[in-house]
Amino acid sequence: MTDSPIPTVRPAAPLIEARNLVKTYTMGDQTVHALRGVSLDIAEGDFVAIMGASGSGKSTLMNILGCLDLPTSGEYRLAGEEVEGLAPDALASIRNRRIGFVFQQFNLLPRTSALENVELPMVYAGVKAAQRREKAQAALQRVGLGERGGHTPSELSGGQQQRVAIARALVNDPALILADEPTGALDSKTSEDIMTLLTELNRQGMTVVIVTHETDIAAWARRKLVFRDGEIVEDRRQAGHGGRIAGKLESDPNLSQGNGGRIPIPDGERPVGSQTSTESGSDPDSRSVHGAVP
Amino acid sequence: MNFFAPFRIALRALAANTLRSILTMLGIIIGVAAVITMIAVGSGATKRVQEQMKGLGSNIMLVIPGGITAGGVRLGAQTGQGLTEEDALAIAREVPEVQVAAPSSRTGAQVVAGNTNWSTSIFGTTNDYLEAREWPLEGGRAFDAADIQGSAKVAIIGQTVARELFGDADPLDQVIRVKKIPVTVIGILSKKGQNSMGQDQDDVVIVPISTYRNRIQGGTAGKLKRIGSISVKVREGQSMKVAEENIKELLRQRFKVQPGAEDPFAIRNLTEILQAQEASSRIMTLLLAAVAGISLIIGGIGIMNIMLVSVTERTREIGLRMAVGARGRDILAQFLIEAVTLSLIGGAIGVVLGAIATWSVGYFAGWQVSMSLGSILLAAGFSAFVGVFFGFYPAHRASKLLPIQALRYE
Numbered sequence: 001m002t003d004s005p006i007p008t009v010r011p012a013a014p015l016i017e018a019r020n021l022v023k024t025y026t027m028g029d030q031t032v033h034a035l036r037g038v039s040l041d042i043a044e045g046d047f048v049a050i051m052g053a054s055g056s057g058k059s060t061l062m063n064i065l066g067c068l069d070l071p072t073s074g075e076y077r078l079a080g081e082e083v084e085g086l087a088p089d090a091l092a093s094i095r096n097r098r099i100g101f102v103f104q105q106f107n108l109l110p111r112t113s114a115l116e117n118v119e120l121p122m123v124y125a126g127v128k129a130a131q132r133r134e135k136a137q138a139a140l141q142r143v144g145l146g147e148r149g150g151h152t153p154s155e156l157s158g159g160q161q162q163r164v165a166i167a168r169a170l171v172n173d174p175a176l177i178l179a180d181e182p183t184g185a186l187d188s189k190t191s192e193d194i195m196t197l198l199t200e201l202n203r204q205g206m207t208v209v210i211v212t213h214e215t216d217i218a219a220w221a222r223r224k225l226v227f228r229d230g231e232i233v234e235d236r237r238q239a240g241h242g243g244r245i246a247g248k249l250e251s252d253p254n255l256s257q258g259n260g261g262r263i264p265i266p267d268g269e270r271p272v273g274s275q276t277s278t279e280s281g282s283d284p285d286s287r288s289v290h291g292a293v294p
Numbered sequence: 295m296n297f298f299a300p301f302r303i304a305l306r307a308l309a310a311n312t313l314r315s316i317l318t319m320l321g322i323i324i325g326v327a328a329v330i331t332m333i334a335v336g337s338g339a340t341k342r343v344q345e346q347m348k349g350l351g352s353n354i355m356l357v358i359p360g361g362i363t364a365g366g367v368r369l370g371a372q373t374g375q376g377l378t379e380e381d382a383l384a385i386a387r388e389v390p391e392v393q394v395a396a397p398s399s400r401t402g403a404q405v406v407a408g409n410t411n412w413s414t415s416i417f418g419t420t421n422d423y424l425e426a427r428e429w430p431l432e433g434g435r436a437f438d439a440a441d442i443q444g445s446a447k448v449a450i451i452g453q454t455v456a457r458e459l460f461g462d463a464d465p466l467d468q469v470i471r472v473k474k475i476p477v478t479v480i481g482i483l484s485k486k487g488q489n490s491m492g493q494d495q496d497d498v499v500i501v502p503i504s505t506y507r508n509r510i511q512g513g514t515a516g517k518l519k520r521i522g523s524i525s526v527k528v529r530e531g532q533s534m535k536v537a538e539e540n541i542k543e544l545l546r547q548r549f550k551v552q553p554g555a556e557d558p559f560a561i562r563n564l565t566e567i568l569q570a571q572e573a574s575s576r577i578m579t580l581l582l583a584a585v586a587g588i589s590l591i592i593g594g595i596g597i598m599n600i601m602l603v604s605v606t607e608r609t610r611e612i613g614l615r616m617a618v619g620a621r622g623r624d625i626l627a628q629f630l631i632e633a634v635t636l637s638l639i640g641g642a643i644g645v646v647l648g649a650i651a652t653w654s655v656g657y658f659a660g661w662q663v664s665m666s667l668g669s670i671l672l673a674a675g676f677s678a679f680v681g682v683f684f685g686f687y688p689a690h691r692a693s694k695l696l697p698i699q700a701l702r703y704e
Binding site for chain 1: 623
């Protein structure tokens with residue numbers, strides 16, 4: 001990103017700086033190279049989709065970016081903080097404060113109310129009970145489930161469960177939301193609702209990274225990375241759907257609230273590196289960048 | 295996180311999963327209750343056997359006069375010079391292992407009360423006899439010193455005699471005639487039942503030995519002093535063998551028996567019964583230990599299984615908790631508190647249930663049961679240990695995983 005012109009705002013340190021990330025697994029006597037030296041910068045406020053077939057390494061990268069997994073080698077800085085070599089407790093603290101996770105299978109605690117599920121990260125952050133309840137309620141309001149706090153996951157639809165998971169992800173005001181196949185278990189209409197919600201959160205200033213293998217989901221993002229065999233084979237800027245849904249969001253009181261004070265997203269539709277901007281980004285064969293950025 | 299947060303997290307997790315918590319506790323409850331009941335029933339059985347053995351009088355010896363040889367013909371027992379009350383006193387006084395030595399004589403006689411009569415055994419003896427036989431009174435009183443000294447016309451009667459002579463009426467203070475001598479019933483023996491030979495031990499009238507000697511027995515002066523036998527009770531914990539040797543030596547001295555000559559008396563003890571008792575109580579103890587051990591192992595395996603399964607099944611939950619910021623020690627604290635809580639509550643319910651089951655077995659099956667503090671502590675302690683260990687261990691293992699490994703755990 002360093003050579004990418006950013007004309008409207010001052011150049012800030014990227015939220016994510018990854019250098020030469022390598023991840024190898026040993027399965028029996030076979031060594032699997034999940035990541036083969038991936039370097040990547042993601043600016044604060046960006047909306048990135050990581051695509052690729054299963055086994056391409058996209059989820060591995062996501063897990064390392066989320067401090068859920070550790071790279072075999074390479075450097076990773078999150079918000080200027082060196083991550084590798086940190087103790088497990090320090091990593092837990094980073095996950096708690098800086099990262100919100102959204103999983104394909106929602107991963108809500110069963111038989112536990114939506115409100116309590118949303119409170120969970122704050123429990124580990126040491127937030128007082130009254131404040132926890134208040135913030136969790138606000139987060140549920142933000143995802144349009146203000147009235148459903150008392151329901152358990154089994155009483156909610158898949159889309160509603162994923163909204164609870166998103167509320168849980170954003171309740172500690174993280175800088176980064178990582179969503180691993182957030183729509184993988186949802187139908188297309190519900191998927192659109194979830195992507196609308198993530199786009200809105202991005203518009204409010206949160207950096208959103210999603211992993212998906214569906215091109216129409218990836219099309220919502222403003223930057224698309226394509227993985228193949230543990231390497232980034234494509235990295236391009238695209239229009240995203242942020243503009244398309246803007247009008248709809250403003251008419252939806254649940255989704256448009258709380259949109260103040262966050263920085264606007266710069267150079268959203270510019271290409272990255274040598275890649276020319278194109279709307280045919282959904283074509284997997286249109287890649288022209290091999291290897292890593294920059 | 296403050297100090298109480300792990301407690302809240304753990305208790306909330308338990309409350310949110312009521313069914314799982316109950317099932318987990320059920321393993322502990324059944325384990326504890328089973329062990330307590332098993333041990334109570336087993337040790338009750340051991341106790342009952344021991345008591346039965348004791349009732350047989352395993353620490354009792356009988357000294358009887360031996361036979362004599364007259365003109366090459368060996369005559370039967372009690373034909374020799376005979377034992378006297380003094381011999382009994384000497385044994386009680388000089389053999390330290392002996393607790394009591396009771397002289398007794400017996401004869402068969404008809405007893406009459408009102409217009410009823412009954413043929414029974416008449417025993418002349420002292421209170422020591424009742425002590426030696428461990429035969430308490432059911433009503434009335436034992437002989438007092440004046441009775442023994444003064445050949446009082448009093449009697450203690452067995453249950454069978456009481457029933458045959460008086461039916462349902464109270465025999466106390468009634469007068470019965472024994473060989474035409476009127477004696478007053480002052481005491482009633484408790485029920486003893488049949489002896490090992492099938493004789494009814496309750497079919498007996500006991501009078502003071504002096505009364506027997508002076509009023510009932512009759513006969514010449516020399517014969518008067520003779521008694522039928524001496525019942526010796528050996529002190530608790532003393533060797534029967536040593537006591538027997540000492541009694542033998544004392545009597546040989548008293549009878550001035552030449553070395554190598556035959557004893558003019560015989561000592562019968564219940565060695566065989568003693569050996570049988572020892573063997574059976576050893577077997578019962580072994581059986582009890584085996585039952586308790588197997589119960590503990592089965593209970594432990596049950597607890598281990600449910601704990602391992604329920605915690606391992608929650609590896610994904612652990613992964614999620616770590617993903618949203620739980621540290622390893624937060625996970626450990628939660629699962630440790632959960633395991634301890636389940637073990638404590640389950641253990642307490644198990645103890646109560648075990649007590650109820652023990653009582654029920656005792657009440658409905660009529661078995662003797664004996665619940666001991668030791669068995670409760672053993673059962674509850676072992677179950678708690680197994681519960682906490684196998685609740686904690688998989689959580690400990692999971693907390694050492696990378697969050698993604700825990701999240702992906704199948």
